[in-house]
Amino acid sequence: MASRNTRILEAAARVIARRGVRGLRVEELAAEAGVSTGLIYYHFKDRTGILRHTLEFINDRAERYTNARDPEAPPLGPREELQQVLLLELQDSEEVRENSAAWGELRASAVFDPALREDLARATLVWVQEVAALLGQVRPMAPAVKLAAAAERLTALLEGLSMRWLSGGVGIDHARALMESGIEAELAGLEQR
Amino acid sequence: MASRNTRILEAAARVIARRGVRGLRVEELAAEAGVSTGLIYYHFKDRTGILRHTLEFINDRAERYTNARDPEAPPLGPREELQQVLLLELQDSEEVRENSAAWGELRASAVFDPALREDLARATLVWVQEVAALLGQVRPMAPAVKLAAAAERLTALLEGLSMRWLSGGVGIDHARALMESGIEAELAGLEQR
DNA sequence: GTCTATAACGGGATAGAC
DNA sequence: GTCTATCCCGTTATAGAC
Numbered sequence: 468m469a470s471r472n473t474r475i476l477e478a479a480a481r482v483i484a485r486r487g488v489r490g491l492r493v494e495e496l497a498a499e500a501g502v503s504t505g506l507i508y509y510h511f512k513d514r515t516g517i518l519r520h521t522l523e524f525i526n527d528r529a530e531r532y533t534n535a536r537d538p539e540a541p542p543l544g545p546r547e548e549l550q551q552v553l554l555l556e557l558q559d560s561e562e563v564r565e566n567s568a569a570w571g572e573l574r575a576s577a578v579f580d581p582a583l584r585e586d587l588a589r590a591t592l593v594w595v596q597e598v599a600a601l602l603g604q605v606r607p608m609a610p611a612v613k614l615a616a617a618a619e620r621l622t623a624l625l626e627g628l629s630m631r632w633l634s635g636g637v638g639i640d641h642a643r644a645l646m647e648s649g650i651e652a653e654l655a656g657l658e659q660r
Numbered sequence: 661m662a663s664r665n666t667r668i669l670e671a672a673a674r675v676i677a678r679r680g681v682r683g684l685r686v687e688e689l690a691a692e693a694g695v696s697t698g699l700i701y702y703h704f705k706d707r708t709g710i711l712r713h714t715l716e717f718i719n720d721r722a723e724r725y726t727n728a729r730d731p732e733a734p735p736l737g738p739r740e741e742l743q744q745v746l747l748l749e750l751q752d753s754e755e756v757r758e759n760s761a762a763w764g765e766l767r768a769s770a771v772f773d774p775a776l777r778e779d780l781a782r783a784t785l786v787w788v789q790e791v792a793a794l795l796g797q798v799r800p801m802a803p804a805v806k807l808a809a810a811a812e813r814l815t816a817l818l819e820g821l822s823m824r825w826l827s828g829g830v831g832i833d834h835a836r837a838l839m840e841s842g843i844e845a846e847l848a849g850l851e852q853r
Numbered sequence: 854g855t856c857t858a859t860a861a862c863g864g865g866a867t868a869g870a871c
Numbered sequence: 872g873t874c875t876a877t878c879c880c881g882t883t884a885t886a887g888a889c
Contacts, residue, residue, distance in 0.1 A: 471872080487772040489682035493865065503874050508866065510872090568771060575768035577827035578761060579680040584828045591829055620817060620842050623824060627816030630823075634770040635777045636784055637812075649813050652849040664854085686883065696856050701884065703854095 472510055475500045476524040479517060484565040488518060488572040515582050522573050522583065526590045529566050545604035552601060553625055553646055557632065559639045567629045574626065595622050606657040617653040624649050665703060668693045672714040677758035681711060681765045715776065718762045719783055725755070738797035743843060745794060746818055750825065750839060752832045760822050767819065788815050799850040810846045817842050
């Protein structure tokens, strides 16, 4: 763990969060990680390789902090867990902001860089399925297609709100409130009638 | 109108939609517009000048096609108009794709370029208010705060879905279906109970 | 206003020593 | 594995003719 390699990826996440994928300079990344540019190319082949691995890294990290929970803490109900998972990405902490910014950048870059699309699509799918599963725990009677659609909307909504937050359009508290009410609305839509 | 200048801006919108803000090459823009690079620098000073004017141009144009409606056509009901406005940005036509891609690029760029934020925030506000007004026509009894929140969520959802569509995550038909059901869900949430 | 030609530069990528 | 040095190409930007 915490290998040299990881250190470069952590630095890459920081640089991307600060400058964007577009603004990432390999030289700046090298300085941030405290290594040479040569080493970076040794590990990641080229610029695209850096990006791809960073995407994967960010992903794993998000999963980790999403699933990390104090084993001593009282177990959450499915509804609380759902809120937790979706609201975790809207926090004004260094790490979360970094992850959100990098994720948004990678999404935006994928529009013009097919090399990133596959990884991105896979990561998105995993995430959507996780949310769908949680929704299913709160609404056990809801059909799978409806759960899937609600999960896709909620995750897309989160990405949209996240971009607005990061680009200064809305404050973090307001973004969180909108996300919370969005969850409520979707749950209401999945209710038995 | 349709001056030489406008022709360059139209070309710039096309190139940005194709290559992204970061992928815009002045030479490619020149070829696309059928002029020389020198002329572009003559008009816009530098790369940043090109970008700034193009983003302004795109903005104006989106406003225009959103509000344009054939005066001969039968008037739409508020619900249809609402769907129209929100689904208009999810179409596989050249022009819409171009505007959506450019808008997404603008949003993503604003995260790292404070100079773009003000324009973006203003444009977003106008759009949110327009959607809120339409929601209010469909649900006249709903309180203004709820309408505003629903409008913010729907527009954010649209941006999120648009990015997924453009980055190849979902097909256009699926994106449209998700948007439609999202509208239904919000309208249900605004219903009197 | 518009072009052609070219200067100047940034940054991605590689070679080769250690 | 890691570094230093450097090549080299693509791009921005400018000079100057028309």
